[in-house]
Amino acid sequence: MMIALIAPGVAFGQTAKERELEARIAQLEAQVQALLQSQQQTQATVAETRTQLDEVKVAQGAADDGKPRIQRSPILTAGNPGSTFSYGGFIKLDAMTTDTSDGVIAEGSAGRLFYVPSTIPVVANGAEPDTDPYTDFHAAFSRFWLAADHVTEGGDKFKAMIEVDMFGGGSANLGNEVSTNTHGVTVRHAYVSWNKWLAGQTWSNFQDVAALPEAVDFVGVTEGTTFVRQAQVRYTSGPFSVALENPLTTVSNVATAARNNAGGSNLVPDLTARYVTKGDWGHFSVAGLLRQLKSGDESTSGAAVSLSGKFNLGASDDIRWMANYGSGIGRYLAFGLGADAVLDANGELHAQNGAGGFVAWRHAFTPQLRTNLMYSVAEFDNDKGLAGWGPLSYAAVERAQSFHANLIYSPFPKLDIGAEISWGERTLEDDREGDLRRIHTTVKYSF
Template identity: 90%
Template sequence: MTRRRPIRPLAAALTLALIAPGVAFGQTAKERELEARIAQLEAQVQALLQGQQQTQATVEQTQASVAATQTQLDEVRVAQGAPGDGKPRIQSAPILTGGNPGSVFSYGGFIKLDAMTTDTSDGAIAEGSAGRLFYVPATIPVVANGAEPDTDPYTDFHAAFSRFWLAADWTSEGGDKFRGFIEADMFGGGSANLGNEVATNTHGVTLRHAYVTWNKWLAGQTWSNFQDVAALPEAVDFVGVTEGTTFVRQAQVRYTSGPFSIALENPLTTVSSVDTAARNSAGGSNLMPDVTARWVGKGDWGHFSVAGLLRQLKSGDESTSGAAVSLSGRFNLGDSDDIRWMANYGSGIGRYLAFGLGADAVLDANGELHSQTGAGGFVAWRHAFTPQLRSNLMYSVAEFDNDRGLAGWGPGSWAAIERAQSFHANLIYSPFPKLDIGAEVSWGERALEDDRKGDLKRIHTTVKYSF
């Protein structure tokens, strides 16, 4: 019994020695299994993170695309009307499909009804004449024998001076500014085949302006650089102060730098014959363009402008020169009043003054061409009674020096126009923004060299809506 006891501790030690390495080996396998599991989870987490990043990038790209599309849709909706108003759309793409990206399109104009009653001393103005639509002093009748016919007043209605314009503006990345502009009205005359006052009162579309500007340059048709449009008074008539204002629209190339501008403009000479005082005929044989220059000073007080004109006058093989100057401006007299004025003088000024009331040049009996001197001007006072109600008083005059010393001056020459003048007074009311209702009374007179005169009295009303 005593010999067996030492065996038990030895067996226990041997057993423990045999089991211990197994236990150690078992823990190492478990750890490896866990490490493998952790690595697998880490790979899965990394894959999920990469997928999330890709998904986020896709989401951001999609959001940017949606925002750009929404912006384009908003632009179209703004151009067509307020979004969500339930109205059908006729425009689903940019208006300027052929324009530079980022171009801005604009449209405007007005609708104008003119109604007038006219009384002329020496017979009615010819039906279909421009003088039946607005005040043209050259159309005032003056009878040949001095006997004044008994003519009743006559009334005319028309909407021929309604107009519209379109413009496209664009600025390049370098800051260059461009504009294309075109404007038309309905003062193109009627057509015997398409309509007249008997039935449809059809009028043709007339080009007023068509030009492009690039920074300081202008090319195309617009107001002559010799004309100060900003000095014109507010008239119910198309112009009102016709005799005293320069008024020409024509093709030109113009350069403007600050207050100064210079232009080369379309040349055309109007010529009358001294022995017959025939109505002016146009000579289209000019070689040199008309040269105009203008300077404008502006301030809170208003503006002042001085312009010059140099011309070649030509008819057939005969030619001479002409030069003229124009001073004009507007003086503000407080918040409710201003004075607008113009004074013009020079040789060869005829085509530029009073719708060509006088000729640029005269052809004498020897076939020699002489420039004709003319002068004209106007003054107008504007007073605003209220922000909606204002009035204008205007006086306008033009005179021409018909040289009686020219060869061939004779009895037929006494019919040449010596002078024209007119007075106008109006009242214009704007009950709503952009809506004008006006009435104007006018008196005009045309006088010839032989002292014969014809006058015009007119009541002119209008309704005009601008947009």
């Protein structure tokens, strides 16, 4: 009887435990399924978020290329997605004391801001006035530039650049040395490039900027260097480049010795070509120039060649040099010191021959301290056999030359403190001459 009474209870107890166990298993299965569903949803959300972030980065040009970004939102709101924006320039103070033998360089002239040989005064009859030295301070050569670069998926490279400085001259209405020393903004470069092509304003293809020495002055070796920035269309392939450039003819008249620009008469663009080879030893460049020289209905042609380069002499020294010669080279040499062509008394136009060059030695005493020694010269062949050559024609420039020596110290990266002593001389065809002596100092910070 006892067994009969206990058996149903045992059977009932086993059934309750089984049910409880089954309930727990079902609950665990539900939790596992919920976790699996949650994990799948999380993975989908992460994948979607990554896709959205990648799209935002591409749209903002902030792809994961390791380059620092200024901000998260696009700077070039109208530019191609993925474009790179850059900005730079420098702030430069120039302070100089000048002593000229034949009178003061005119106030407001470019020669008061930097060395321009054509502004050295030369008086008549050798009567040298008693002129005291004079001092000028300015920040006109401070500059900044903006550029936008873009590379397409197909590998095409685009670049747009504009650079300006403050060498725009003072304005009587906006300010001058009396009060605010206002200077206008001057466009130096404004061009776009596409792979091997360039269109816009920049250095002439006839000029080797890489050969210019480090000067405290704006240029320093002004007489002997080609120096032109102008609008052009250029094609470059490896070491070769060729360009069609803005034409302009400067003409002097033998009867009046007057100089004028006859650029409105030119039809054919100036043609320039250049070849450059370089290596650890430095670089060497040869350039050619072909021109149409035109004034009114009269025209002739001009051609010139320029050789230049830089030779490294060890880790601390280098030699930089340039040699130029040709007919009709005047506008391209020494800031237009000589005319491209001469108009004689019969109204015929003649190309004028000119030559110039410089040599400069650079030595670094330490990584922070260096010096540059420079000599520069230019000469022009004034043809006295031209019809109408008279007394006024002897005022034409025959020769100009200068020496420069400087010391530049950089106590911190991008900060330059420099001093330069200069001597320059301008000689006319009748052997009259005037000279310039200058102490020029600068503080320059590049960014």
